Amino acid sequence: MPLGTLDRSPPPFFRQGPSALTKLVLCSALALVLMVADSRFKLMQPARAALALVLQPVQRLLLTPVDAWETAGDYLRGTKRAMAAEDQARRLLVEQAERLSRTASLQAENDRLRKLLGLQPALAVPAVAAEVLFEAPDPFSRRVVIDRGATQGVAPGSPVINEAGVLGQVTRVYPLSSEVTLLTDKDAAIPLLNERTQMRNAAAGRADGSGMELRFLAANADVKVGDLMTTSGLDGIYPPGLPVAKVTAVERRGDSSFAQVQLAPIAQPDSARHVLVLQPMDRHIAAKKEADVAAAAEAASAAEAKAAARDAKKAARAEKAAERAAAKASGGAP
DSSP states (O other), rough: OGGGGGGOOOOOOGGGGGGGHHHHHHHHHHHHOOOHHHHHHHHHHHHHHHHHHHHHHHHHHHHHHHHHHHHHHHHHHHHHHHHHHHHHHHHHHHHHHHHHHHHHHHHHHHHHHHHHTTTOOOOOOOEEEEEEEEEOOTSSSSSESOOOOGGGGGGTOEEEEESSSSSEEEEEESSSOEEEEEEESSTOOOHHHHHHHHOEEEEOTTSSOOOEEEEETTTOOOOOOTTEEEEEOSSSSOOOOOEEEEEEEOOOOOSEEEEEEEEESSSSSOOEEEEEEEEEEEHHHHHHHHHHHHHHHHHHHHHHHHHHHHHHHHHHHHHHHHHHHHHHHHHHOO
């Protein structure tokens, strides 16, 4: 039989529908549509929250061996570390005793100055304590996951701090957990105030995630290595006066009108274990204003009630006096 007459097409038994290239194109188009829809309309946010809620026990279960190993290691090294920590705490206590005595007088003086200048007293921002569970598995961002969510009152945009300073900001909230974007993330930004010169500027995370930098700072700006940067409070989110970073390098080039200023965050995110989630300042101020308005309305209603009671008493006394005068007039008539 001539070879040209042979049928080289596969038998029907091995035909499996569309080709692999067609499946790849369809799946890629579907993935692109889902990504655009999630970015524009947040369609996958409920599904993501439900998935995070379902995976929360699994994550905690998977972290159990790691926590057990760390606990065992801490127990074996605990005595020596505890003694060293106690000695260090005693030294710090002695060093801070004098500083604490000065703090009380400075606080009293500050309160008197605020009253004299008619300034608004410092706000006590509500906070929620949380623990860092793990770092988000995303190589292109700097985020951590904490064990507090919407159930505990955490809201998107809440500042996150530890004992050293500002760590970042809550960017995604689930029912029992939240994602915190660190200040070193390339998409993070925060308004700052130079404590030495009182100059305001904005800092953002570097592209490689290794630190922060001041952007659009004039080349002749008064900034030096070692300057402390704190929150300015102008954004309505971060309370003013919180330490954020220190200047580590200043580079001024003749061919550029802007200076390159590198910052190092004071709060180290890699060593943070316990944090505080603060309520955003704008919400706190709004709640305080509502409480003040409600208190003023209540005081006004109480004053009106007291005034009405006094008027009623005066009217009753006047009526009794009129009755007595009428009785005397009727008794003295012939």
